[in-house]
Amino acid sequence: MGYFSNIFNGxxxxxxxxxxxxxVFLHSRKGTITQQYPDNRKTLKMxxxxxxxxxxxxxxxxxxxxxxxxxxxxxCPNGSIEIIWxxxxxxxxxxxxxxxxxxxxxxxxxxMCGLCIEACPTDAIVWAQNYENAVFDxxxxxxxxxxxxxxxxxxxxx
Amino acid sequence: MKTEAEKIALTTTNTNxxxxxxxxxxxxxxxxxxxxxxxxxxxxxxxxxxxEPDLGYIHRSIEKMCERDSYQQIVxxxxxxxxxxxHINNEAVCLTVEKALQLEVPDRVKVIRTIIGELTRxxxxxxWWGVMGMDVGALTTYFYGFxxxxxxNDIFEETCGARLTMNYNIPGGLMWDIHPNFxxxxxEFVTHFKTKIPEYDRLLTGNIIFQKRMKGVGILSxxxxxxxxxxxxxxxxxxxxxxxxxxxxxSALDKVTFNEALKTEGDSMARYQVRIQEMWESLSIIEQLxxxxxxxxxxxxxxxxxxxxKGEYYQKVETARGELGVYIVSTGxxxxxxxxxxxxxxxxxxxxxxxxxxxKIGDLVATMATLDIVVPDIDR
Numbered sequence: 001m002g003y004f005s006n007i008f009n010g011x012x013x014x015x016x017x018x019x020x021x022x023x024v025f026l027h028s029r030k031g032t033i034t035q036q037y038p039d040n041r042k043t044l045k046m047x048x049x050x051x052x053x054x055x056x057x058x059x060x061x062x063x064x065x066x067x068x069x070x071x072x073x074x075x076c077p078n079g080s081i082e083i084i085w086x087x088x089x090x091x092x093x094x095x096x097x098x099x100x101x102x103x104x105x106x107x108x109x110x111x112m113c114g115l116c117i118e119a120c121p122t123d124a125i126v127w128a129q130n131y132e133n134a135v136f137d138x139x140x141x142x143x144x145x146x147x148x149x150x151x152x153x154x155x156x157x158x
Numbered sequence: 159m160k161t162e163a164e165k166i167a168l169t170t171t172n173t174n175x176x177x178x179x180x181x182x183x184x185x186x187x188x189x190x191x192x193x194x195x196x197x198x199x200x201x202x203x204x205x206x207x208x209x210e211p212d213l214g215y216i217h218r219s220i221e222k223m224c225e226r227d228s229y230q231q232i233v234x235x236x237x238x239x240x241x242x243x244x245h246i247n248n249e250a251v252c253l254t255v256e257k258a259l260q261l262e263v264p265d266r267v268k269v270i271r272t273i274i275g276e277l278t279r280x281x282x283x284x285x286w287w288g289v290m291g292m293d294v295g296a297l298t299t300y301f302y303g304f305x306x307x308x309x310x311n312d313i314f315e316e317t318c319g320a321r322l323t324m325n326y327n328i329p330g331g332l333m334w335d336i337h338p339n340f341x342x343x344x345x346e347f348v349t350h351f352k353t354k355i356p357e358y359d360r361l362l363t364g365n366i367i368f369q370k371r372m373k374g375v376g377i378l379s380x381x382x383x384x385x386x387x388x389x390x391x392x393x394x395x396x397x398x399x400x401x402x403x404x405x406x407x408x409s410a411l412d413k414v415t416f417n418e419a420l421k422t423e424g425d426s427m428a429r430y431q432v433r434i435q436e437m438w439e440s441l442s443i444i445e446q447l448x449x450x451x452x453x454x455x456x457x458x459x460x461x462x463x464x465x466x467x468k469g470e471y472y473q474k475v476e477t478a479r480g481e482l483g484v485y486i487v488s489t490g491x492x493x494x495x496x497x498x499x500x501x502x503x504x505x506x507x508x509x510x511x512x513x514x515x516x517x518k519i520g521d522l523v524a525t526m527a528t529l530d531i532v533v534p535d536i537d538r
Contacts, residue, residue, distance in 0.1 A: 010366040020361045021298055033308045049319040049334070077231035113234035113325045114333060119462075127319070 046129040051112040054081075054105055055128040056145035063153040064146055066124035068100040072116035080110040100146060107133060108141035122156050179207060182519075186215050190293055190523040193533030195507075197522075204518045209511045217537045224497035229255050229329055229464040232497065237323035239501065240535035242282040243477040245318075246275050248327040253408055254473040254484045255329040258466040266454040267331045268410040269447050273344065274314070274326065275409070276440040280351070281310040282478035283433050283440075286530050290430070291362050293527040294371050299362055306354050309347045313340065329464060331457025344448050348441055355437055363434065372427035376513040376525035379424055386512065387505040390480025391436065392529055395429035397422035402476035414446045429528040463492050479503055479530055503535035 035044070046052065058064050068085040082104040087096045103125075117125055125145065135141060185196035194215035200208035220239060224232045229251075236247035249271050256263060288303025311321040317337045318324040326333055362368055378388070383396040393400050401418040403411045419435035421428035466488035474483040480502025487496040506529050514522045 013364050013366040017361045017365050020357050024302075033305055047316045047319075047337075049317070049337070050315060051319045075230070077227055077234060111234060112320060112323070113231075114319065115230060115234070118328070118333060 044131075046131055048129070050127070050129045050131070051114060052128045052130040053107055053133060053143075054110065054116065054125050054145070056103060056125050058147055058150055059153065062147055062150045064124060064150050065122045065153050065156045066100050066103055066146065067122055067152060067156060068098045069121065071119045071121065072125060075115040075119035077113065077115065078109050078111060080106045081116055082106075099152065103145040105143045105145050106141065107143060108138060124156075184522075186212075190526065191533070192289065192526075192531050195531065195533045195536070197510075199519070199522075201519060204520075206514050206517055206519060206522060209514050209522065211507050211510060213507075213537055215537065216534055218534075220538045221497050221499060225494060228492050229466065229494070232494070233327060233329070234323070234325045236499070237325055238534060239499065239538055240477055240479060240482070240503065240532050241322055242285060242532055243278050243479065244323055245271075245278045245314075245326060246475055246477045247482060248325060249275060249409070250473060250475040250477075250482050250484045252327045252329050253475065254471050254486055255464065255466065257473055258469070258471040258486065258488065259329070259460070259464070261330060261458060261460070263331055263458055264454040264456075265410070265452040267456060269451050270332060270336055270456070271327065272410040272414075273444055273447050273451075274318075276443045277310050277313065277344070277347075279440050279478045280437055281307045283437050284310075286433060286478075286527075287358060287362075290527045291368075294368060294524050296362060296365070296368065299358075302354075302358070302361070306351060309343075309350065313343045313347065316340070316343070328457065330460040331455070333457075335456040336451075341448055341451070344444060348445055348448070351437075351441060355434065358434065363430070369427065371521070371524050372425065372430060372528075374425050375517060375521050376426045376528065377424050378509060378513050380422075382509065382512060383424075386509040388480070388509055389502050389505060390476070390478070390530075391419070391429055391432040392480065392506050392509075394419055395421050395432045395528075396424035400481065402474050402481050406474065408473070408475055410447060411443075414443050416443050426525055426528040433530075465490060465492050466494070474500070477502060479532065479535065480506060499538060501535045501538060503532055507531060507536055 037044075056064050056066060068083060070083050070085075073081045073083050083100055084102040084104065085098055085100050088099045089095070090097045114127070117127060179200055179202045182199045182201055183196065184199055185191045186194040191197065196212040196215065198208075198210040198212055199206060218238070220235050223235060227235070233248050233251050236251050237244040239247055284303045284307040288300040291297075291299025291303075314324055315321050317340050318326040318333075378392070378396045380397045383393040383398045388396075388398070389400050397420060399405075399418060399420060402408075403416075404418045416439045419432045419439060421432050466486065468488055468490040471486045471488070472483060474481050476482075481500070482502060483498075483500030485496075485498040485500070486494050489495045510526065510529065514525055517525070
C-alpha cells in the first residue's frame with residue numbers, strides 16, 4: 001500500500017510541477033522579458049538615470065560649464081578623475097582665472113557611484129546612457145572629457 | 159593553522175589515518191559554491207567527515223579601504239560586500255553616520271528606504287530560490303526566479319540608475335527623489351508577484367524529489383544557532399527569533415505590521431520555507447507603505463566634509479542574509495579611525511561543518527544552498 005501510494009504521490013507532484021511549466025510554455029509570448037539584444041540596438045533605450053559613463057556636454061560654440069574647481073576630483077573615491085588646470089588671463093576682465101586644460105576621466109577605474117556628479121556645483125558633468133563600453137585596448141578607457149579648443153561658458157560661476 | 163603542504167604531508171604519513179578517508183577540494187571554482195569559496199572536505203566514501211571552509215580568495219580589504227575614504231565614499235564600497243542586498247548595506251552605513259551626527263532624516267526618506275530595502279530582499283530571495291532549485295537539479299526555477307527579479311531590477315534602474323550596485327543612499331537622505339513611475343511599477347510588481355509565489359510552491363516546494371532532498375537534512379538546533387552566531391533565515395529556521403526589523407526597528411519599519419517568519423524544525427526545508435514566507439511579509443510591508451509615501455525633502459543638507467564626533471557608533475540592520483552590523487570608531491577627523499562590518503555570511507558559513515558532518519556529499523550542496531552564501535560578504 002505504502003509503496004504504490006508513494007509512486008502515485010510522486011507522479012502527482014511531478015504532474016503539478018509540469019502543469020506550471022506547461023502553462024508558461026503555452027503562454028510564452030505573453031509577458032516575455034527576453035530581449036534580442038544585439039539585434040535591437042536601434043530601439044533599445046536605457047532609462048534616463050542609467051549610469052553609463054561620465055560625459056561633459058558642450059554647446060554649439062564648443063563651450064562647457066567646467067570651472068576647474070576640482071570638487072569632482074576630491075569626491076571620487078578611486079581616482080578616476082584628474083584635472084589639469086592653469087591660471088590664464090581672461091581677455092574680457094583682464095584678471096587671472098582658473099581654467100581647465102584637460103579633464104581626464106579613467107573609465108576603467110570608475111565604479112559608477114555618482115559622487116562626482118553630485119559634487120559638481122555647475123552641472124558640468126552628467127551621466128550618459130551608453131551601455132557598450134568594451135574596447136580593444138585599455139588606453140581607450142582613458143578619456144579627455146573637454147573637447148579640444150573648448151572654453152568656459154560665459155556666466156558660469158562657482 | 160597548518161599550511162596546505164603540511165596537511166597533505168599529514169595525510170600521507172599519518173598511519174592512524176583510515177585508508178578510506180581522503181581529502182577532496184571543492185572549489186574555489188565550483189559552481190555550487192556560488193563564488194570563489196573553497197571547501198576542504200574529508201570524506202569517507204560518500205559520507206562527510208569534516209568540512210573546512212578556506213576563505214580569502216576575493217578578500218579586497220574593504221574595511222581598510224574605508225579608513226582611507228570619507229564618509230560619503232564608504233557607502234559605495236558596501237555595495238560590493240553583499241551585492242544582492244546592496245541597498246540595505248548602504249542604508250546600514252548611512253544610518254550609522256546619521257546616528258553619530260544625530261541627524262533626523264525626513265519621513266519620506268525613511269519610507270523610500272524601507273520600500274527599496276524590501277524590494278531588494280525579494281530580489282535576493284528570488285535569485286536564491288532559482289539557484290537553490292538549480293543546486294538540487296531543477297533548472298527551470300533558475301529562469302523563473304530571474305524572470306521575476308528582472309521586474310525589480312527595472313524599478314531600481316529607473317529610480318536609482320543601476321541594477322545591482324545602486325549607491326542610492328547618501329548620509330542624510332537619498333541621492334535623487336524617486337522616479338515618477340516608481341509607485342506605479344512597484345504596485346504592478348506586487349500584484350504580479352502575488353500570483354508567482356503560489357506558482358513557486360506548486361513547482362518546487364511540493365515536489366516529492368525536492369522534499370526528500372530537504373526534509374531532515376542539515377539539522378541545526380536552536381542552541382547551536384545561537385552559539386554559532388547565526389542570524390537571518392538560517393537562525394529563524396531553527397526557531398530563534400532574531401529579526402532586527404522586529405526587535406530593533408529602523409527607518410519606517412516601526413510603522414508597519416508584519417509577522418516574523420519562524421520555523422522550529424531546523425532542517426533545510428525549514429530554512430527554505432522561512433525565505434518563502436519572508437517574501438510574503440516583504441510584499442505586505444511594501445503594500446502598506448507604497449500608497450502613502452509622505453511628501454517632503456529627499457535629503458537633509460549635510461556639510462560637504464562630514465566629521466563625526468569622537469566616539470564609537472554601531473547600527474545593525476537586517477539584510478536578506480541576516481544581521482549586518484556597522485561599527486565605526488571616529489577620532490573626530492574626516493576619515494573613520496576603524497570600520498568593522500559584522501557580516502551575516504561569515505557567521506553562517508561557520509556552522510557548515512556542524513550541520514554537514516555525517517551527511518552525504520550531495521546533501522552538502524543542498525545544505526549550502528539553504529545557507530544562502532554570498533562569498534564577497536564572507537570575505538569582504
